Amino acid sequence: MSRQPSRRALLRAERRGLSRMTPFQREVFLALRVETVTYADLARLHGVGVGEIEAAFTQALLILMRLVREGEPWWRRLWPW
Known part of the structure; x- marks a missing residue:
């Protein structure tokens, strides 16, 4: 049985994902999903x-x-923030 990631974990994955994207990918993603262009x-x-x-x-x-599927590293459970 797989556990669903918490909202906090998803937000962290989203932040990490945005930082790993190229500027063009990030701009395209945000324009299509946030600004609905x-x-x-x-x-x-x-x-x-x-x-x-x-x-x-x-x-x-x-x-x-990929970031959401990876899950959080084990040490993240030790620090709840």
């Missing part, structure tokens, strides 16, 4: 194709998924 608008803004935006967004999601 369309793929086409974002592609036009950056002067690239929609496929490049899709690829950057996919890579950003993969970074976040």
